[in-house]
Amino acid sequence: MSAGIDVAVRGTVRGSSAGLRARAGGVLRSAALWVVAAVVVLLAAIVMVLMQGREAVRPLHYDSTQPDGGRAFTEVLRTQGREVTTTESLAEAREAAAGGGTLLVYAAGDVLDPEIPGELMAAADEAGTDVVLIAPDLTVSDWTDALETDYLGEVSPDTRRAPECEVPEAQTAGAVSSRAAGADYYSTSPEPEDVEFCYPGTGTGAIDEASVPHGLYAVEDRGASTLTVLGAEEWLSNETLADEGHMSLVAGAVAGDGELTYYYPDSGDQPRADDEQLPIPLMGLFPDWAVGAVLWLLPVALVAMLVYGRRLGPLAVEPLPVVVPAAETVLGRSALLQRAQDRETALRDLRAAALVRLGRRLALGPETPATEVCARAAAAAGLDPAWTEAVLLTQPAGDDATFVRLSADITSIEREVDLL
Incomplete structure (x- = not known):
């Protein structure tokens, strides 16, 4: 309703109520913090997914471009014409072991089930597949009975190792770095016939280095196939692949005519003794970026609680019961009717109040019908009875202009009767 209706209803001038655009703006301002927080969390989650996905950060993973990743050596092998297949599937690794060619396995850690190395080696020996372990x-003893490992103890400060063997690929590669290696691979026999060791280290280990052959690189001749051990991860990592003769040694170790399959074991793909998967932890059901998102949400939630839960001052103490002046209820009701655009209810209130005042002015009882009050008022003031009844009873307020006119007419009728 307009300002003119406000004058008719309350007798005071008030600015128009907030429109739809103003109310929408208020809602947007109140929700601005949540919108900004949601956008920040979404952007952070997207960045973390793109830059730090699960498959892109694990050591020597074929998709990892991190300094300790393994994407560089696989791409170099491909550019040299080597056919390289990468997989995390145990089933595909078994097919590769039984299919000839070369099987490269990332064997660090305890991801592989203890029975898997023996199965893969048995299939490789039968098919003539060369196996290279990283x-x-x-766990080297799970793969072969000819090798074991032992820490060198206090290793030599010299991190550069020479081949010191007759293995062709080691002779071609030359010296390599060994700063990340604190252990060597030893022969289980004092005089091995089928195993050659390269890049031996020196230290104070429990095994007598002088009497047992050892080295960081070992090659076992198993008849139709070979087992090669690359003892240092730094030989294949993105950051140090170009150092010394690392890439040459890796390329020589996986050289062959058949397809090269790089198997990177996944803990969720390993069978157990009872042929069942281990229960997956609750956090394992969420991607890695979910942890970062939660860390973002915690401070955002704290700030939101501080902003929306703050007090602007001490609580006001008001004695009860609260007495509300009648004028305030009238003004409040009229404001609600104005906001709701309810002209008929407002007009009905105006007419009812006017009929009560006219009845008292004309000395009519409270049981007098409204039509008789209208007739007596018209007769006393010399007004048209039909017009008076229309104004006080029947004519609807179809729009703001009609409502304002009827309000003015009601006031005019009361004024004419009061003058008597």
Whole structure:
């Protein structure tokens, strides 16, 4: 309703109520903090997914471009014409072991089930598949009975190792770095016939280095196939692949005519003794970036609680019961009717109040019908009875202009009767 209606209803001038655009703006301002927080969290999650996905950060993973990743050596092998297949599937690794060619396995850690190395080696021996292991460490005994590992103890400060063997690929590669290696691979026999060791280290380990052949690089001749151990992860990592003769040694170790399959074991793909998967931890159901998103949400939630939960001052103490002046209820009701655009209810209130005042002015009882009040008022003031009844009873307020006119007519009728 307009300002003119406000004058008719309350007798005061008030600015028009906020429109749809103003109310929408208020809602947007109140939700601005949540919108900004949601956008920040979404952008952070997207960046973390793109830059730090699970498959892009693990050591020597074929998709990782991190300094300790393994994407560089796989791409170099491909550019040299080597056919390279990468997989995390145990089933595909078994097919590669039984299909000839070369099987390269990232054997660091305890991801592989203890029975898997024996199965893969049995299939490789039968099919003539060469197997190359990357840093198997203590698990090397699961792959072969001819090798074991032991820490060198206090290793020599010289991190550069010479081949010191007759293996062709080691002779071609020359010296390599060994700063990340604190252990060597030893022969289980004092005089091995089928195993050659390269890049030996010196230290104070429990095994007598002088009597047992050892080295960071070992090659076992298994008849139809060979088992090669690359003892240092730094020989294949993106950051140090170009150092010394690392890439040459890796290329020589996986050289062959058949397809090269790089198997990177996944803990979720390993069978157990009862042929069941281990229960997945609750956090394992969420991607890695979810942790970062939660860390973002915690301070955002704290700030939101501080902003929306703050007090602007001490609480006001008001005695009860609260007495509300009648004028305030009238003004409040009229404001609600104005905001709701309810002309008929407002007009009905105006007419009812006017009929009560006219009845008292004309000395009519409270049981007098409204039509008789209208007739007596018209007769007393000399007004048209039909017009008076229309104004006080029947004519609807179809729009703001009609409502304002009827309000003015009601006031005019009361004024004419009051003058008597």
